[in-house]
Amino acid sequence: MFFADSDTPVPHGTLEVGEEPEKQPFARMRVIRRDKWTEKILVEALITAAKLPGESPQLPPVEALFYTWGDFPLIDRDISMNLWKLHYKFDAEYSFSDGYPVGLAPEILSVLIPEKLMPLAVNRDNPVARDSLFEIIRQDINAFDVETQLSPVDLRMDRVSISTDTRRNVNIAEQLFAAGGVDAESLCRVIPDNRLLLRNLPAFFPIQITDYCPQACSYCPFPKFSGDPRDGRNYMPLDVFEDLCRRIIDFAGDAVIGLSLWGEPAAHPEIGKLIRAALAAGSRVLIETSGIGWNRTLLEELAGEKETDRIMWIVSLDASDPELYRTLRGEGQVEAEETARHLTKLFGSNCWLQAVRMKENEEHLEEFYKKWNAEGAQVIIQKYDSYASYLPERQPADLSPLQRFPCWHLKRDMPVLIDGSVPVCRDDLGRRDVSGNVFKENIEKVWAAGNELHVKHVSGEFPGPCADCDEYYCFNF
Ligand code: SF4
Ligand code: SF4
Numbered sequence: 275m276f277f278a279d280s281d282t283p284v285p286h287g288t289l290e291v292g293e294e295p296e297k298q299p300f301a302r303m304r305v306i307r308r309d310k311w312t313e314k315i316l317v318e319a320l321i322t323a324a325k326l327p328g329e330s331p332q333l334p335p336v337e338a339l340f341y342t343w344g345d346f347p348l349i350d351r352d353i354s355m356n357l358w359k360l361h362y363k364f365d366a367e368y369s370f371s372d373g374y375p376v377g378l379a380p381e382i383l384s385v386l387i388p389e390k391l392m393p394l395a396v397n398r399d400n401p402v403a404r405d406s407l408f409e410i411i412r413q414d415i416n417a418f419d420v421e422t423q424l425s426p427v428d429l430r431m432d433r434v435s436i437s438t439d440t441r442r443n444v445n446i447a448e449q450l451f452a453a454g455g456v457d458a459e460s461l462c463r464v465i466p467d468n469r470l471l472l473r474n475l476p477a478f479f480p481i482q483i484t485d486y487c488p489q490a491c492s493y494c495p496f497p498k499f500s501g502d503p504r505d506g507r508n509y510m511p512l513d514v515f516e517d518l519c520r521r522i523i524d525f526a527g528d529a530v531i532g533l534s535l536w537g538e539p540a541a542h543p544e545i546g547k548l549i550r551a552a553l554a555a556g557s558r559v560l561i562e563t564s565g566i567g568w569n570r571t572l573l574e575e576l577a578g579e580k581e582t583d584r585i586m587w588i589v590s591l592d593a594s595d596p597e598l599y600r601t602l603r604g605e606g607q608v609e610a611e612e613t614a615r616h617l618t619k620l621f622g623s624n625c626w627l628q629a630v631r632m633k634e635n636e637e638h639l640e641e642f643y644k645k646w647n648a649e650g651a652q653v654i655i656q657k658y659d660s661y662a663s664y665l666p667e668r669q670p671a672d673l674s675p676l677q678r679f680p681c682w683h684l685k686r687d688m689p690v691l692i693d694g695s696v697p698v699c700r701d702d703l704g705r706r707d708v709s710g711n712v713f714k715e716n717i718e719k720v721w722a723a724g725n726e727l728h729v730k731h732v733s734g735e736f737p738g739p740c741a742d743c744d745e746y747y748c749f750n751f
Contacts (some may be wrong), residue, residue, distance in 0.1 A: 313398035373425030424578035441527030480532035519555035541569035565610030577620035662739035681746035
């Protein structure tokens with residue numbers, strides 16, 4: 275089985291579906307091509323694959339589907355074999371491994387399952403992700419016979435991906451390989467002993483493009499450290515931003531560029547050009563917004579452009595009750611909700627409506643969820659952040675892991691303020707540790723300045739703001 279997009283050359287020895295196998299050197303691999311892959315299209319392709327005939331009239335049809343990715347260089351023979359034995363012995367419908375780095379084991383599906391997945395995938399027009407199959411099944415997991423092979427060491431929190439999809443992952447995989455991590459068994463030993471290697475190139479660049487906000491939200495540290503954001507008057511010039519985006523991609527290879535660090539992106543007078551500049555540089559773009567101040571025509575134009583799949587939207591709403599909204603965020607709910615509906619319509623699975631979970635809105639979150647769910651919108655509930663005790667604790671519950679581990683943001687995030695300065699961490703609002711200034715220095719050098727704190731985290735020390743911070747376990751990009 276080989277899934278490919280329309281630009282992928284068919285490898286030697288593969289067959290298009292329907293082609294006769296007789297002249298091929300091996301006939302195990304068959305190709306299903308699609309111009310575009312979404313999760314729904316993936317399930318349709320699996321349905322097709324499950325019905326493929328055997329390789330000769332004497333052989334039975336396909337017995338099971340092994341699903342994996344072409345950019346996983348270290349698919350492990352032993353896990354694959356054990357998983358297959360488990361799958362076969364218990365006549366499972368879906369078998370997967372858990373706790374290993376991504377990329378070491380296939381997922382195995384019974385040929386009976388793809389048809390059953392279609393009702394769960396029918397509205398999933400989002401692009402295929404590494405965990406798409408699991409996420410589709412998870413919607414109704416009790417309806418399926420599932421078998422799991424667990425890793426001897428739980429490495430989920432390290433989120434290592436042994437893949438060749440990004441410069442970052444290639445570097446990490448090669449360094450782990452050089453340290454002796456050549457298969458699943460050795461990687462389970464090598465990764466815990468070499469966590470220093472897991473900080474490689476940054477992946478997420480939240481950038482402050484303006485210091486203006488139309489709201490001064492009650493749970494946001496921005497008003498506290500910089501005064502009323504409704505008085506902000508500064509904007510990052512377009513040419514400065516363009517140059518920064520180019521340098522980011524040159525350095526990191528790929529990136530998610532966020533346009534919402536301490537400011538409302540809609541307020542930037544050239545926001546459309548900024549979004550297009552980040553896309554043109556080759557990045558994905560994350561826009562977190564209050565939903566206030568957007569030009570409808572611009573949103574419609576962006577939704578119609580070729581790169582629209584690389585724009586992600588989060589609209590911060592926090593409450594559906596007008597009184598509560600006003601308490602948390604101030605004025606503007608009607609406009610914010612209209613924008614939320616408009617963005618949902620235009621950007622579909624790339625748009626989320628967010629509520630930060632706090633003591634104040636805890637009881638209202640179900641109502642919030644139901645309201646937007648009924649309108650077909652995607653809802654995310656975000657953890658409250660006290661910014662290392664800079665703000666009062668307002669979390670209704672402490673969900674942090676029992677055992678602390680190195681911070682995800684320290685490994686992956688590089689925040690850039692409007693003057694080009696880079697705090698080691700966005701949560702360090704006292705800015706005790708500034709890594710440098712990307713308008714004056716080389717990005718690589720500025721990023722490397724964060725290694726020192728990472729070394730401390732790996733050795734179990736959490737100094738300064740980190741001591742009071744529980745954001746370390748929250749994953750973004
Ligand atoms: S809109 Fe965002 S950045 Fe602005 S005050 Fe509210 S939470 Fe803070
Ligand atoms: S632990 Fe908190 S303060 Fe420390 S680097 Fe991570 S997010 Fe920043």
